[in-house]
Amino acid sequence: MGGMKKLMNRTLKPILIYALVVSVVSIPVYFLIIDFIWVRELDKHHYAIRRKIETRVNSLHLPDSTIWQTVAILNQTEPGFVLTAVGQTGDDRVYSIIRFDRFMQDREQFRCLVTYIRINGKPYRLLIETNMEEIDETILAIAAVTLFFFLVLLSGLIFLNRRMSLKLWQPFYAALQKLKQFNLQEEHRISFENTDTVEFKELNESLTKVLESNIAVYRQQKEFAENASHELQTPLAIVQSKLDVLLQSPDLTARQAEQIEVANRALSRVSRINKNLLLLAKLENLQFAEQEPVDLSTLLSDHIGLLSDYLEVKSLVVDSHIQPGIGVEGNRILIEILLTNLLLNAIRHTDVCGKIDVKLSANGLTVSNSGRVALHRENLFKRFSSGSFETPGSGLGLALVKEIGNRYGWKITYDFTAGQHVFRLTF
Incomplete structure (x- = not known):
């Protein structure tokens, strides 16, 4: 300002x-x-x-x-x-x-x-x-x-002039305050105050039409994503089971097995995208409203241990500085997804034999990993956008992190300094 x-x-x-x-x-x-x-x-x-x-x-x-x-x-x-x-x-x-x-x-x-x-x-x-x-x-x-x-x-x-201006512009400031508090995900209808000023009345009517139109479009898009993701679950599961049966066939040649394995990997990626879309839809529908005290220190340590296989494949070293007793209020499932996606993102963008630093304090969580070039900031937290052409992902992991962070008022930022990708989550 x-x-x-x-x-x-x-x-x-x-x-x-x-x-x-x-x-x-x-x-x-x-x-x-x-x-x-x-x-x-x-x-x-x-x-x-x-x-x-x-x-x-x-x-x-x-x-x-x-x-x-x-x-x-x-x-x-x-x-x-x-x-x-x-x-x-x-x-x-x-x-x-x-x-x-x-x-x-x-x-x-x-x-x-x-x-x-x-x-x-x-x-x-x-x-x-x-x-x-x-x-x-x-x-x-x-x-x-x-x-x-x-x-x-x-x-x-x-x-x-000040007194009259404040009184004259009061409908405008009231409308502005309502717009600041408006959240498209909540889909609440905004009712503006009645005013006898023609210009402000026309402004309120125009804003009402625009907001109702946006809410309707947003609702349609969300319902489409929910329905499409839900309907895709069954055929994806059927296709994956059929591929598994084919892989177990004794008459399968090496060439056929290789092609089936490629198809299976692509199908697994589609399945992950579908699950993440469903999760995003549930987040937007506020289906994870319940909250409980979560021991973030213990949960983060457990997740680093669970990802040890991924770390061993790339020979990565994790240096963790986790302050004990750090707790937050939230949905345990969502916080686990946030931690998993942050750690997997660091593993994906770290070269072989690289290093990952994890720091947790009362102020927030920092996940740093070695890298060669900075990620594309404008695409990092967008859906179906990858921050790197070298190690592309599904494009939904960091979008989920951003969405969950917004849910609890946490700020997620990215910096690239001294050959380090630094993701900082501020509570």
Whole structure:
């Protein structure tokens, strides 16, 4: 599952990336827009002040001497206003400036308007300044609050998306869980949950049809194998008995005896295949359900002794390291078949005068034998497939080992290292 991602995370990731990009881009844009609006409003405010000063002072109809005194007082006491008499008017100017402020004792930013007014018909230059530091702080505060609520909105979106996705995809995960638990050999019908989502309803209906079709095909194949193997038993036994009678005939020539012996060996192989097929069918039908404690250490030692004739024919040496007292729960017949097939497989694929190592511990069983080339891994545990072209078998021995191992949750693996075929059965 490494590198795999859930579908919900795949849809959520682009949303998060998009939201992050929008937030990063929006912050400076948002700041610039607010700053532009604020500066424009300040400029409008300055012009409003200009009109008020010009209108109100002229409405008082004060003499020039009093006007000069009033202007002097305003320049001394009113911060942000400088009114100066000039000879002629000029163009208005608006600008921002950063300078030292004596009152704040620090460098401050100001928004300024230089304009001209007439009082008693005489031109005056008017400078209006407004400190913008507080404006910048206000803009930053607004941006921070906006960012905070944006993050709250984004977190809520993620939370709601996960909650809604889990609820929305619940029928899918329920169907997936049922499929994981489905076992074709048990032939149990799967019933999916009802859902009001059209897509999931169609998916469940399609899965139901596919599973029922596979169960039907599997049942037919299994019944065919069972019936064919069962029906072959009697004719095979009759043919073998007839061949045995022919071998005992006194008029039999050496050539005829040789041909009958070849036919007898082929018939014995067919008989073994037929018995193994019957055994596989019984395994799939769960006909070996009974379990009992089995002393695996003693059983393995006994089987090595029973196979001594096969070992002597090829002059093989068996080095066994069997830990005593190793027990398992299972069907004794099946475990005997598993051990026999593993040992016979090792004998078959070991050259003359070779060596077989058998190790049994609480963790599992390892059967190793000397060899020249690795077996074909993809064919080892398949039915009617041989792992080697040099020493082909019936193709059912290791398939039985695999099937029995699966029955009890044991894992069978194969490796070829340092000139050794290593079959490892992990309990």
